[in-house]
Amino acid sequence: MTLQRTFVMIKPDGVRRRLVGEIISRFEKRGFNILALKMVHMDRATAERLYQEHKGKGFFNELINYIISGPVVCMIIEGDDAVSVVRKMIGATDPKEASPGTIRGDYALSKSENVIHASDSEEKAKTEMGIFFQDVTEIGAQARM
Known part of the structure; x- marks a missing residue:
């Protein structure tokens, strides 16, 4: 087992539907530590940076408009x-396609409004954490105090 950090974001539909506490609770019950947490209302430039891999795809503008439609929890x-x-x-x-018992299996209403985003690799996690949390290296030390 390898100790890792990852980036997770509860999307606008999850915040609107008041699922934030339930989702965080699932991670804590699984034994994960929440090192940093904040609610933000993302601007278009930040959303485009987060989802740059999808630029040029047919759903890109819809995705960006959805992500900036309300606050998210990072x-x-x-x-x-x-x-x-x-x-x-x-x-x-x-x-x-999401199994019952998974966050999306239990709470997502559609493919476009699917409650949550999580990094799919360690490299991506570092990039995404850096978008929302400026000094990631200090976060772990502060969280363990």
Whole structure:
């Protein structure tokens, strides 16, 4: 097992539907540490930076408009094999394919409004954490005090 950090974001539909506490609770019950957490209303430039890999795809503008439609909750989560375990916990992007018991399987209403985002690799996690949390290196030390 490898101690890792990953980036997780509860999307506008999750915030609107008051699922923030329930989702955070799932990660804590699984034994993960929440090292950093904040609610932000993302601007278009930040959203485009976060989802730059999808630029040019047919759904890009819809995705960006959705992400900036309301506040999101951004987190840095730490724990054993955090990247892969968190991805398993959130489930498939399409809620029709997400297993019951996963966050999307239990709460997502559609493929476009699917409650949560999580980094899919350690490299991506570092990039995404850096977008929302300026000094990621100090966060762990502060969280353990």
